[in-house]
Amino acid sequence: MADSHAKMTQATPREIIVSVLAGLFAPLLAIFLIVQLVLGIQDNHKPDATDEAAQQATVDRIKPFATLVALDANAPKVEKSGQEVYDAVCTSCHAAGALGAPKFDNKGDWAARIGKGYDTLVKHAIEGFNQMPARGGDGDLSDVEVARAVAYMANSAGASFKAPEPSAAVAAAGTAAGGATGNPAKGKAVYEAHCAACHAAGVAGAPKFGDKAAWEKRISQGYATLLEHATKGIGAMPAKGGADISDAELADAVAYLYDSNGGKL
Ligand code: HEC
Ligand code: HEC
Incomplete structure (x- = not known):
């Protein structure tokens, strides 16, 4: 008993150092693992956070563009000087x-x-x-x-x-786009693709194609005025008939309508 006790108390300095280190190491290991765990949890959450941030950044980035597009679609284009x-x-x-x-x-x-x-x-x-x-x-x-x-x-x-000037401009545009006025021969295809939807049957009060009476007063305004109205829209007639066509194509379509309904270009 005394022997063994003596043995226990007479631990070598090496044994003491080992046990002290072991005693320190265990809690350190535990702390290390806890830290790892927390970091791991944070890591798992990180991609989410950046995704959200990225999405927000994308939304912010396209916002002015989206707004612009919306504005463009609804507002008439403002011609630059x-x-x-x-x-x-x-x-x-x-x-x-x-x-x-x-x-x-x-x-x-x-x-x-x-x-x-x-x-x-x-x-x-x-x-x-x-x-x-x-x-x-x-x-x-x-x-x-x-x-x-x-x-x-x-x-x-x-x-x-x-x-x-803005209003005279349209007539000049017609001039620039295809000689004195639009080209009725070329306008037929444009008419059929983009204008017939309303003008063939007279939808929404549109003057009907071939209905001389419906066109007479309109034709008497002259081609340039009709083109201007068709360009900017008039009454229930949307600008350019709501079609995504060039000024030249529109001029051709108006020329076709004008020519086919009693006007003489
Ligand atoms: C990529 C270069 C370039 C850009 C951009 C450019 N031009 Fe030109 N432009 C030229 C060249 C080169 C000539 C000379 C062509 C020739 O006479 O052979 C010219 C000639 C002209 C002429 C004279 C045509 C003639 O009949 O003598 C006009 C008018 C003109 N440009 C207007 C414009 C306008 C308006 C813009 C902007 C919307 C513009 N240019 C942008 C290169 C350019
Ligand atoms: C959504 C139906 C619709 C479409 C599509 C449409 N129009 Fe019209 N258009 C109308 C209506 C309605 C009027 C009569 C507007 C008024 O006088 O109040 C009209 C009138 C016109 C007039 C006479 C303007 C005036 O001063 O009397 C012209 C020219 C014309 N449209 C050309 C066109 C051309 C060219 C296209 C195709 C590019 C086209 N429209 C497509 C509905 C339409």
Whole structure:
């Protein structure tokens, strides 16, 4: 007994160190495991948190665009001024004369071109001309916006072209888009695809195709006015008949309606 007691109390320093370390190690291990567990739980939650954050970020990012689209769909497009169009689109080539573009404010570059006349220049700017891309490469520009940019540029270099005003603009757009007016032959297909829905049977009070009486007074307003009304919408007639068509296509369709219902283009 005494022997063994002596043995117990006479632990070597090594034994003491081992037991002390073991005594410390056990709780440390427990703490370590608990920490691991907590971290593990946090880790599991992390992807959720970032997903939510990412979703929120995406929503925030597309919000202005979505709002813009909604605005665009409901509000009539606000035509940009010549200077706005020039600054946004044309300046990239016409400021420094890239690809041989006539330079802004350079009379020498523009004199001969101005001599061609405003209508020709507008037509070239809309349709493209050699290295000059159609609409300066921005297909979203309306004919009127391009026409205004042409006037703005040419006038900077000595011309005194009158840029189309919003209402007169539509007639000018017709001019630029397909000669004096839209092309009735080309307009038939556009009519059948986009306008017949209402105009064939007279839906919503639309003047019926072939009904001379329904068209007589309208035709007497003249083609340009009809085109303007069809462009902007009138009464129950939505702008462009609600169709996603170009100004030129609309001009053709109106020309077809005009020509087929007693008008003479
Ligand atoms: C990618 C370069 C580029 C952009 C962008 C550009 N142009 Fe041009 N433009 C040219 C070049 C090159 C010419 C000269 C073409 C030629 O005469 O062969 C030119 C010529 C013209 C002419 C003269 C046409 C003629 O008959 O002499 C007009 C008008 C014109 N551009 C208008 C515009 C308008 C308006 C815009 C913006 C909506 C625009 N351009 C954007 C390159 C460009
Ligand atoms: C959703 C039905 C609907 C569609 C589609 C439609 N229209 Fe109309 N349109 C009308 C109605 C209704 C009127 C009569 C509006 C009024 O005078 O109040 C009208 C009138 C017109 C007029 C006469 C405007 C005036 O000043 O008297 C023209 C021109 C015209 N539409 C052209 C078109 C063309 C071109 C298309 C196809 C691109 C088209 N419409 C598609 C409903 C429609």
